[in-house]
Every structure is written in C-alpha cells, then in structure tokens.
Amino acid sequence: MLIRGPVETRIKAVTMMKEIILLFLLFYMACGNTSFGPPGKPTLTNCRSPEKETFTCWWKPGSDGGLPTIYALFYLKDNSDTLYECPDYHTAGKNSCFFNKNETSVWVNYNITVVATNQIGRTFSDPVDVDVAYIVQPHTPENVTVNVMENKGWPFLRVSWESPHKADIRSGWITLVYELRSRMEGEVEWEEHFPGQQKTFNIFSIRSGSSYLLQVRCKPDHGFWSEWSSTTKIKVPEYFFGERYLWILIAVFSSLVFLILAWILYMNSRSLKNCILPPVPGPKIKGFDHQSLKNGSHKDSFNSLMIPEIPPNSSSNYEDLLVEYLEVFISGDQELSMEEGKDMQDFKSESSTCDSDSGRGSCDSQTLLTDKCKEVNKDELNKNCKETLEISHRGGLIYEDSTDTCNERVKTWPCLPQYASSHVPQMSSLKMVKQHCLSDTLLAHGSLSSNAHKHNESFTSTYWDFSLSNKQPSQIHPQTSKHLQAHSDINICKLTNEIHTTFKPIQYVEVQTVNEEGMVLLQPVESVQSQAEGCPHAHHREDYSKVKGVRNGNTLLLERGVTVTEGGMDWCVCDKMETSSNKERDYMSANTLKHQDASMKTFTMPFQEQKPPTANGYVDTAMMFSVSM
Amino acid sequence: FFFKIVFRTVGRWVVLLWPLLLIKCVPLDCQDEQSCPSISQEKLLDRVIQHAELIYRVSEDSCTLFEEMFVPFPLRLQSNQAGYACITKALPIPSSRSEIQQISDQYLLHSVLMLVRSWIEPLVYLQTTLERYDNAPDLLLNKTKWLSEKLLSLEQGVLVLITKMLNEGMVSTSYSDPSLVQYDMQLDMLESIMRDYTLFNCFKKDAHKMEAFLKLLKCRQTNNCA
Numbered sequence: 001m002l003i004r005g006p007v008e009t010r011i012k013a014v015t016m017m018k019e020i021i022l023l024f025l026l027f028y029m030a031c032g033n034t035s036f037g038p039p040g041k042p043t044l045t046n047c048r049s050p051e052k053e054t055f056t057c058w059w060k061p062g063s064d065g066g067l068p069t070i071y072a073l074f075y076l077k078d079n080s081d082t083l084y085e086c087p088d089y090h091t092a093g094k095n096s097c098f099f100n101k102n103e104t105s106v107w108v109n110y111n112i113t114v115v116a117t118n119q120i121g122r123t124f125s126d127p128v129d130v131d132v133a134y135i136v137q138p139h140t141p142e143n144v145t146v147n148v149m150e151n152k153g154w155p156f157l158r159v160s161w162e163s164p165h166k167a168d169i170r171s172g173w174i175t176l177v178y179e180l181r182s183r184m185e186g187e188v189e190w191e192e193h194f195p196g197q198q199k200t201f202n203i204f205s206i207r208s209g210s211s212y213l214l215q216v217r218c219k220p221d222h223g224f225w226s227e228w229s230s231t232t233k234i235k236v237p238e239y240f241f242g243e244r245y246l247w248i249l250i251a252v253f254s255s256l257v258f259l260i261l262a263w264i265l266y267m268n269s270r271s272l273k274n275c276i277l278p279p280v281p282g283p284k285i286k287g288f289d290h291q292s293l294k295n296g297s298h299k300d301s302f303n304s305l306m307i308p309e310i311p312p313n314s315s316s317n318y319e320d321l322l323v324e325y326l327e328v329f330i331s332g333d334q335e336l337s338m339e340e341g342k343d344m345q346d347f348k349s350e351s352s353t354c355d356s357d358s359g360r361g362s363c364d365s366q367t368l369l370t371d372k373c374k375e376v377n378k379d380e381l382n383k384n385c386k387e388t389l390e391i392s393h394r395g396g397l398i399y400e401d402s403t404d405t406c407n408e409r410v411k412t413w414p415c416l417p418q419y420a421s422s423h424v425p426q427m428s429s430l431k432m433v434k435q436h437c438l439s440d441t442l443l444a445h446g447s448l449s450s451n452a453h454k455h456n457e458s459f460t461s462t463y464w465d466f467s468l469s470n471k472q473p474s475q476i477h478p479q480t481s482k483h484l485q486a487h488s489d490i491n492i493c494k495l496t497n498e499i500h501t502t503f504k505p506i507q508y509v510e511v512q513t514v515n516e517e518g519m520v521l522l523q524p525v526e527s528v529q530s531q532a533e534g535c536p537h538a539h540h541r542e543d544y545s546k547v548k549g550v551r552n553g554n555t556l557l558l559e560r561g562v563t564v565t566e567g568g569m570d571w572c573v574c575d576k577m578e579t580s581s582n583k584e585r586d587y588m589s590a591n592t593l594k595h596q597d598a599s600m601k602t603f604t605m606p607f608q609e610q611k612p613p614t615a616n617g618y619v620d621t622a623m624m625f626s627v628s629m
Numbered sequence: 630f631f632f633k634i635v636f637r638t639v640g641r642w643v644v645l646l647w648p649l650l651l652i653k654c655v656p657l658d659c660q661d662e663q664s665c666p667s668i669s670q671e672k673l674l675d676r677v678i679q680h681a682e683l684i685y686r687v688s689e690d691s692c693t694l695f696e697e698m699f700v701p702f703p704l705r706l707q708s709n710q711a712g713y714a715c716i717t718k719a720l721p722i723p724s725s726r727s728e729i730q731q732i733s734d735q736y737l738l739h740s741v742l743m744l745v746r747s748w749i750e751p752l753v754y755l756q757t758t759l760e761r762y763d764n765a766p767d768l769l770l771n772k773t774k775w776l777s778e779k780l781l782s783l784e785q786g787v788l789v790l791i792t793k794m795l796n797e798g799m800v801s802t803s804y805s806d807p808s809l810v811q812y813d814m815q816l817d818m819l820e821s822i823m824r825d826y827t828l829f830n831c832f833k834k835d836a837h838k839m840e841a842f843l844k845l846l847k848c849r850q851t852n853n854c855a
Contacts, residue, residue, distance in 0.1 A: 053726050078718070105724045106841075107834050133837050172848025173726050173841075222685070222837065 038121035039065040042114045044128045048137045051166045052106060052174055052220070055099050055132050056092040059114045059125065067118040073097040076111040106132045136223035138176060139164035141216045146234040149202075155239055157182075157203040161216045164226070176218040179225070185211045185233075211235035670793050674850065677786040678843045684779050685836040691772045692829040698766065699822050715831035717747050722838065729842075734849055735795050738787065741842050744835050745784045751828060752777035758825055776832075783839075794850075 040062020049055035061071060073086035086097035097112075110132075114125040144161040159180060167174050180201050181190040195201040206212065212235075215228040265272065668676075696705055722740050723729045729737070756773050759765045791797055816824065848854035 078714075101725075101727065106726070107724055107838050131834065133834070133841075168726070169854055170848070171726075171730065172845045172854045173729075175844055175854075221682070221840075222689075 036066040036120060039063065039067075039069040039116035039118045039123050041123045042071060042116045042125045044112060044114055044125055047112070047128070047130050047135050048224070049104070049132050049135050050137065050139055050164070051168060052132060052136050053101050053168075054104050055130070055135060056096055057086075057099075057112060057130070058092070058096045061095060062116060062123065065118050065120060067120060069116050069118040071095065072115045072117065074113050074115065077105070078108045078110075104132055108132070134222065136174065136220045138167045138174070138218055138220060138223070138226045140226050140229040141178060141218050142229070144214065144216050144229050144232045146212075146214055146232050148234065148236055150239075154204070155206065155208065155236060157206055157212065157214075157234065157236070158200060159203065159214055159216070159232075160200040161229070162199065163218065167220075175221050177221070178216060178218045180214065180216050181228075182212055182214045185213060190215075206236055208236050208239035670790075671850070673786070673790060673793065674843070674847050677783065677790060678840065678847060680779065680783050680786060681836065681840040681843050684776060684783060685833070685840050687772055687776055687779075688829070688833045688836045691769060691776065692826075692833045694766065694769045694772070695826060695829050698764075698769070699762065700826050701819075704823065704826075715827070715834065716751060717744060717831065717835055720744070720747065729845060734846060737842050737846050737849075738791055738795065741839050741846075742784070742787050742791065744839050745780060745787060748832055748835060749777070749780055749784070751832070752780060755825065755828055758821075 042059050042061045044057060044059045047055055047057035057073065059071065059073070061069065073089075074083050075086070076083060084103075087100065087103055088098040089096070091098040108131065110130040111127050112130055113127045116123045116125075141161040142164060144159065146160075147158050148155050149158045150156075159182075161178070163169050163176055167176060169176060175197065177197055178195050178199070180193040180195055182193070182203055183190045184207070191205075193201055193203065203212075211233060214232045214234070215230075217226045217228045219225045720740075720743055722744065723732055732740075752773065756770070756777060759770055759773060
C-alpha cells in the first residue's frame, strides 16, 4: 500500500498532465486551424530592365495564410500558348524573377503572372504585360569627376562622367540623355542642367570660396530616369583675380559720378545757396535813410525817424495833444464770435485803415479786438512779436515791425469774446468778459484774491496789460499794492458798465502802473461824474497819459497833460499810497524808484462800482509811465 | 517728289541686300545626281532618325488616347490575349540585340523599309475605322492622319538612304501584303475595338523598332557612338 501510493499518484499526475497537454494541443490546433487558408493574392510591383537586354520583375506577396507559401512566376510570350516559368528566382533577391539575355526578347510582349501556393490552395495575381523596350531604367552614371578650370578669367567647373557600364551605347542599342544637378554646400535647392547626350558639362555660375555638390543621372530615349549618382563634392578656391576688376570698375564709375555731381553742384552753387539758406531780410524802417547812416550823420538818420510831434514843441493845439485811446467796440453777439487766423499783421493793416476819428468810425475795431484776444489766448509768449509801441499823436497804436526789440509778452487785449458763444446776450458776455478780464490781469500779476473775483462780476476788462520784455524794465509806479490794483481793476471794470449801457463800450485806459516784469497796467479813464463822486482828491487832474518819449531805451516818458474830455475822459487821480500787502513784491522796484521822483503819483480810483462810468473815450494802450517826468 | 521717296527706300534696300543678287537660284531638280546639290549621308541619316523618333512619339500618344477613350479598363493590360497578333510578326526582323549585332547594315536598312511599308495600308485602314466610332476625338483622328503621312515620307527617306549607303538602285517592290490585314467588318463593337487597339499597340512597337534600327545603323556608320 505504501509503495503503491506514491506511484499511483505519480502516474495519475502524469496522466493528468498529458491530458492537459493534449487538450492544449487540440485547442491550439483548433485555433490554428481556423486561421489557415489559401494564400493572399500577390501583386507584381514592377519590372525593370537596366540595359534592354535583361530584365527583372518583383512582386509583393499577399497574406500568408498561415502556411508556408511558394511563389512561382509564369509568363506567356507574345500570344503563344506556351507557358514558361521564371528561370531565376535568386539573382535579383527575394520575391523577384530575373530574365537573362537568352530569354529576353525586345519588342515582344510578356504576359507575366505570379502564383502563390500553399497547402490549402493557390492564388493567382493579375497578369501584367511587359515589353522590354519600354521598361528600361539604366544604372546611375559612373565616375563622376569635377575639376575647377581657370581660363584667364572667371573660374568654372567642368564635370565629366561615364555611362553605366552595362548600357550599350557604343553600338547605339541604347541612347542615353543625362541630367546634372548642383548646389552650394549651404543651400537647399538644386540647380539643374541638361547636358543632353554629352558626357561633360561646364558650370560657370560658381562663387569662389564655396564648395559645391554634384549629382548626375541618365535616361534612355524612351524609358525611366535612373537614380542620382552619389554626391561629388568640390571646393572652389578663393579667387580675387576676377573680383578685383569688378572693384576697380565700381571705383572708377563711382568717382566719375561723384565728379559729375560735384561739377553740377558747383555750377548751381548760387541758386542752391539761395534755396537752402535763404537770405534774412534786413531791417527796414520806413523813412530811414541808410545812406545818411553810412555817411556818418547819425543824427540826421535818426531824426528822420522821429515824428516831430513827439514831444510836442508847442502846446498850442491841445487837441493835437490829446491822448489817443484805442477804441474798444463791443457791439453784439456776432462780434463776439471769434475769427480765426488773423495775426498781428492784419491788425496793423486794420489799424492803419482806421481814421483817427473817435468812435467806431471806419475802424472795424471789434476785429481788432478779436485778433488781439486770439493772440493773447494762444501765445502768451509771442516769439514773433515784432511790435514796439509807438505812439502817434492821433489815432491808435501803430505797430511796426522791428526786429530789434521783441516784446516777449504783449498782452494787449483781454479775452473778450472768445469764451462767449455767439448767442450769449450782450450782458452776459460782458460779464464774462469782465471776469476774464479780471482773471487775466489779476492772475498775471498774481495778486488778486478771490474776493475781487466775486465782486467783480459786473466788471469787465478793458484793462490792458503790457508786458514788456526785459529790455525795458518796468517803469516803477509807486502804486504797488494789490489792493490798489484791485481798485484800479474795479475802476476799470466799472467803466465798462458804462460801456455796456451806452452800447458803445468804449473806454479810456491809461497806463497806470508798470510792474517789475515790465507789465504796464492800464487804468480806465473815468467819467467826470464818477470821478467827481468818488474821488476825494479830485482837485487836480493829472493826466499822465501822454507819452513823451522813450528814454534810455527802456523807460517810457509820460507827460502830464491836460485832459480834455471827449465825453468823459476825466478821471480821478488820487494820491493814495496804499499799503502794500504781501503781493506787492511785483512792485518793489517801483517803490524804490519812487523816491527818485517826487512827482510820482499813484493813481487810484475810488471804488465806485455802482455807477458805471460814462466812458466814451479811447483807450490808449500805448500809454506808459516813466518814473521821471 | 513721290518717286524720290520710293527710289530712296528702294535704293536703301538694294544697298542692304545686294548679296542676294549674287545668289543664283537653282531649282532642285535631281534628275541627275551630279548636278544636284545633295545632302550628306550623315545629315540624311540624322533626319531619318528624327523622323522615326517623332513617329514613335505620336504613335505612343495615339495609342494612349485610344486606350483611354475606348478600351475598357480590365482589358487594357491584356491586349494580346484577344488573340490578335501583330501583323508584322511574320516578318523576318531581329528582335534581340545579339541578333541585331549579327546582321549587316544592308539587312538592317531593309528591315526598316519592310516595317515602314507594311504599315502604310493599316494606317489608312485605321483612319477609316476611327471615323466609324461615335465619339472619336478629333485629336486622335488628326494624329492618325499625320502618322500615315509621315510614314510615307519616312519611306522616301529610307529609300534614299538605301540608294546612298548601299549604292543600290531604287527598290520598287512593295513588301506590303494585302493578306496581312484581315478586314472583318462583321465584328461586334468590342472585338472591333480590341482589334484596333492591337493595331495601335503593334504600330507603336514597330515604330520603336524602326527608330532603334536606324540609331544602330547610325552608330555603325560613325564607328563609335560612345
């Protein structure tokens, strides 16, 4: 029992294992059996003849079918029914058939079929007709050699090769045409050349110093192109010889061109000079006699400039000595609208067409006003300012071109109508104008508090500020307080109320102060009435509204004159020195100079805002003070 | 004044073209060989070869046209299975390089002549056949017509070549055999198509043969083509 036990189990185990193995085998066989089948259909891929004497056919086998498959190639020759089999399956490799010379006939149709056979069955491929004459694809050309040839000039490449050794060109059995392609080493694209049936070729378009790659291939007259031969490389040595000529040529040509250009420039130098650097016009002063200046008689030449009426030698004709005021006309909505683009020159022409009559007369003064406003708004620093103020004994201001003196800032006009729309009623426009007037003037001086603003709504500005350049330092006026100035402002503004009521807002303004920066502060001339009411010291009327002359080039001499009212030119002169506030620094220099002249007056106007002055006069913007009288 | 202008212009042309006056215009009347300026043998052979090349190309085009137009796709690669052999199969023409190397120039040239002459009539027949088709393209018709014309001139050239190269007399015998082409008018459409297709194919092959022979001949004449 004991002995049997292990043996029995062993036997049992073995048998069990065998059964299992058998089962596996059967299972495997059963599985394998379902994938077995006839072979797939093979296909003839191509047939090629390298020299029209032999040819090879290749096929592609189909699916295996699971079983070992045998391939056979059969062919029919030119409609005969004799079936031949491929003579050589090995020479050309796997799945190929090689036909040697004896079996190859040109111009004969071969009908070729490939058969795949396995245990299960056989499959035929589609038959293919082959004529050897049409399937020629030669081998690649051989022995491709390249040389750099140099023939007294530019170098070129000479490429030579040989036909594939098997192709019989000698007898003319095959005629081959060749194709050559080349490229430089760094490039991508090939350059193609067709030597035809030749076996040599020259490439001329080469660059010295670079290396080239070359390839050749061939084709029979009716057939397929061969493969490209292996790349042949050549390096072209550096050649400066040919290039030197080029540089010489370029140098000669460019020098020639340069010479021609220089010659042309020389011939046209004058006109070019005029074109590039136009001559600067010299100063032209009307009535100035250059010759007399050159002759040395300075006085004569300058005297010719002088207008004999200033200073007036006699005071016989007081009317002639009238202070001229500029006429400001604010007449309505339309005139408040802006006109664009007029400059000082227009103003000059405009003013020159004015009569010296009072009132509007022939003056189109509102345009003057608008022009001026424009100037003020746009260019405070009028670099092109070419005006000096010249006073004429009548009429308004005459501005004259002068390149000598440049008034840096000539604020001549308040910005009256600019900010107002054209449809703003007159009153409001005036009001706005007033506001602006104040803001302009006071801000320029930097001395007005806001209080004055508020109160002065009814004020308009006919207050002109003249700011002269540094060449003409300010003429000091003892009146230095802002308070004073405010008064003056107010007074001026008050005047404009009169203007408003009379429809003819004409005001007289006279120069009141000149601050340090060369700004001339003007003061309107009040009417007699207002003056009488408000001016406690109206016992004398000093009218410093006449310019006597210009002294030292930077001081304006004012002269006392008798005020003759043309409808209210009186104004109140108040000898009041206001105490200065902090913002009187503008007038510090004025204070210092005050002592020089005891006759300096401070002109203030009493505050009379309620009563609009009847100002019917002219505003003379040309009025300036001088310290010394 | 008018005459002056005319005279001036004419005079100008006369001045420019006076060499033409020296040229003696002689009609090419080659009754007598010696008085006639003839073309050299190499040039003649070159021209004949060019002719043959051109004929081959056109015949290839015609065959392709016909095939695309009329031949059903499955039958295209099996032109010879229809049972129609090339008409020139019976001709004693070498078909391999080794054979050709063995034959003489004379035989080579005569083979070419044989081929040319045997195709003159079938081409005429093809022309008439194509007109029977419903929608034969004009291009095909024109090409076929051109082929038959050029074949005739090729024949003339080969004859001249024979006379020059081989110093033989004019060969007047015609090689064409009327029995070569069997005209069976009662074939149905498909068979008719296949027959014509075979004709085109065979002609293409024979044109290639002619060209190859002539090139071989040329290389033999120049002693070395390589």
